[in-house]
Amino acid sequence: MSNQWGPDAVMDRVRIDAAGMHYTPLNMAIRAAVAKGAREIEIDHVMGQRFIADGLKGDVRLIIHGVPGGDLGMFMSGPTCIVHGNCDHAPGNTMDSGLIVIHGSAGDAVAHSMRGGKVFVRDSIGYRGGIHMKQYRDKRPILVLGGNFRAFLGEYMAGGLILALGPPPDRPIRERGIGSGIHGGRIIVRGDVDDEYLGVGAQKSPLTREERDEISPLIREFATYFQRDPDVLLDDSYVQIRPSSSRPFASKYTWE
Amino acid sequence: MDGRAIRSALSMMDERGSGEGAGYVAYGAFPEFADYYAIHVFFDAIHETKAAVDQELSKWGTIVHEEEIPTFEQQNIRKIHTPWRYFFQPDARLMPRSTTPEDDIVMHLVMKVNTSIPGALVYASGKNIAIFKASGWPEEVADFYRIQDYKGYIWLGHNRYPTNTPGWWGGAHPFNLLHWSVVHNGEITSYGTNRRYIESYGYRCSMFTDTEVVAYLFDLLVRRHHLAPELAVRALAPPFWDEIDRMPGREAYLNRAIRLTYGPALMNGPFAIVVAKPDAIVGFTDRIKLRPLVTGTMGDRLYISSEEAAIRVMEPEVGDITMPRAGEPVIGRVYT
Numbered sequence: 001m002s003n004q005w006g007p008d009a010v011m012d013r014v015r016i017d018a019a020g021m022h023y024t025p026l027n028m029a030i031r032a033a034v035a036k037g038a039r040e041i042e043i044d045h046v047m048g049q050r051f052i053a054d055g056l057k058g059d060v061r062l063i064i065h066g067v068p069g070g071d072l073g074m075f076m077s078g079p080t081c082i083v084h085g086n087c088d089h090a091p092g093n094t095m096d097s098g099l100i101v102i103h104g105s106a107g108d109a110v111a112h113s114m115r116g117g118k119v120f121v122r123d124s125i126g127y128r129g130g131i132h133m134k135q136y137r138d139k140r141p142i143l144v145l146g147g148n149f150r151a152f153l154g155e156y157m158a159g160g161l162i163l164a165l166g167p168p169p170d171r172p173i174r175e176r177g178i179g180s181g182i183h184g185g186r187i188i189v190r191g192d193v194d195d196e197y198l199g200v201g202a203q204k205s206p207l208t209r210e211e212r213d214e215i216s217p218l219i220r221e222f223a224t225y226f227q228r229d230p231d232v233l234l235d236d237s238y239v240q241i242r243p244s245s246s247r248p249f250a251s252k253y254t255w256e
Numbered sequence: 257m258d259g260r261a262i263r264s265a266l267s268m269m270d271e272r273g274s275g276e277g278a279g280y281v282a283y284g285a286f287p288e289f290a291d292y293y294a295i296h297v298f299f300d301a302i303h304e305t306k307a308a309v310d311q312e313l314s315k316w317g318t319i320v321h322e323e324e325i326p327t328f329e330q331q332n333i334r335k336i337h338t339p340w341r342y343f344f345q346p347d348a349r350l351m352p353r354s355t356t357p358e359d360d361i362v363m364h365l366v367m368k369v370n371t372s373i374p375g376a377l378v379y380a381s382g383k384n385i386a387i388f389k390a391s392g393w394p395e396e397v398a399d400f401y402r403i404q405d406y407k408g409y410i411w412l413g414h415n416r417y418p419t420n421t422p423g424w425w426g427g428a429h430p431f432n433l434l435h436w437s438v439v440h441n442g443e444i445t446s447y448g449t450n451r452r453y454i455e456s457y458g459y460r461c462s463m464f465t466d467t468e469v470v471a472y473l474f475d476l477l478v479r480r481h482h483l484a485p486e487l488a489v490r491a492l493a494p495p496f497w498d499e500i501d502r503m504p505g506r507e508a509y510l511n512r513a514i515r516l517t518y519g520p521a522l523m524n525g526p527f528a529i530v531v532a533k534p535d536a537i538v539g540f541t542d543r544i545k546l547r548p549l550v551t552g553t554m555g556d557r558l559y560i561s562s563e564e565a566a567i568r569v570m571e572p573e574v575g576d577i578t579m580p581r582a583g584e585p586v587i588g589r590v591y592t
């Protein structure tokens with residue numbers, strides 16, 4: 001950690017060189033900077049370090065250059081993480097609030113069990129994106145992705161919103177088990193999804209005008225982060241996938 | 257390539273292990289003995305156990321050269337076994353009815369030693385293939401054998417986190433039989449079925465862990481049944497029936513035939529696996545992708561790993577990181 005006023009001065013901006021650094025000292029350096037009032041922390045040469053910004057609280061912005069390891073921003077509450085590179089598994093795992101913007105792709109189980117905040121991924125994500133996202137009162141997590149997703153998107157989803165803006169409509173979606181076991185929340189996909197790719201308990205329906213209006217700010221936000229033309233995305237057709245009833249699995253585990 | 261790069265790649269993923277087992281394989285490690293089977297043995301109390309192995313080998317062929325595998329003391333590795341390697345020439349005349357007598361003699365020897373000579377475990381038996389494994393962290397095991405002193409054209413490495421069976425030297429990956437080596441992340445929950453199936457063909461499971469069946473299944477399906485590696489993977493991780501039903505006629509027929517013929521070879525449970533043979537490597541995951549696998553290429557090199565960062569440590573400029581689909585093999589072929 002370094003800055004022009006020396007290590008003990010209160011500093012707005014901090015730069016950390018993570019080359020060869022284990023994630024424990026890296027996270028200690030991040031927390032120390034936040035404790036001293038840093039508002040922006042830029043981290044260079046990130047290479048596989050897990051658990052970056054986990055459990056981190058506060059109004060701080062992390063700019064991450066490189067390829068962070070799994071569970072970026074797990075339990076994070078408040079901060080913003082901008083990643084210039086690809087993420088590994090489960091960025092946004094059980095995140096409470098805040099923002100993760102990934103200028104690249106991400107691995108399996110993106111936004112795993114997410115409770116609040118937003119995750120934006122420019123490119124593709126792996127399997128089980130948004131698995132078990134949940135919501136409670138004003139806490140409503142949002143996952144937006146610009147590329148492809150793989151099977152079991154929104155598996156066991158209990159709340160929140162997944163907005164899949166890719167692949168482009170001329171490339172049909174052939175990923176099985178979308179919304180498999182979904183019992184809350186919504187998955188909105190650009191283009192269309194054949195019924196055979198819907199998971200157990202998932203049901204497809206068109207978007208109402210109000211629902212379309214609801215996603216347009218998210219599309220504009222996505223377009224701003226990644227310099228995309230929002231109009232193309234706004235004009236396209238979308239379909240939403242929701243639980244087939246208020247309790248699709250009522251008879252599976254209980255007797256009434 | 258020497259062993260330094262793969263050591264640095266594995267050290268990115270220490271979190272995935274528990275220090276109870278790690279290992280490496282190098283293809284092309286013994287150019288001066290390339291034509292002989294490099295039979296690796298862990299001996300307990302070597303003065304008492306080695307004579308029986310020597311005798312068994314001498315019955316079936318000639319020991320051309322043998323040596324204790326050089327090791328270098330590491331703080332956390334307790335050398336409870338003595339690793340030894342024989343370079344062995346089987347006598348093909350002793351198995352006259354086989355079409356691959358040398359391989360069959362060596363396979364017989366591996367199974368015989370591992371089931372009947374207590375204190376001796378054959379853990380590798382291929383030509384020009386070196387295996388380095390022990391209980392420890394990947395960096396320690398690499399330094400224990402000084403893998404930087406070996407060169408190979410294919411390297412696999414593995415860091416083990418034993419879950420269902422104890423960690424021990426023989427249970428560390430890679431698993432090897434003849435020309436096959438296997439590294440595996442996950443559990444094969446169908447192990448019981450797979451084991452009964454493979455043992456009906458003369459293989460004997462002796463490593464107390466699930467992964468060894470993968471090496472034996474590849475040996476059976478590819479070496480003995482002559483399936484292409486793509487079709488062997490199709491047998492082990494086949495498409496779902498509903499997917500087969502939607503395939504066009506001939507493709508559906510082929511996939512149905514593979515599933516029906518090789519039903520007991522189907523592997524269930526979470527897995528990401530890389531298998532090597534002298535002219536290729538193949539990586540694949542279970543059908544619903546319960547374990548990670550990413551690939552990258554750079555020039556004529558193919559990298560397969562659990563994590564992208566491990567590839568980037570070896571090849572910082574790698575351009576095409578991709579995630580193969582569940583159950584679909586990624587194959588790298590060696591060209592000469």
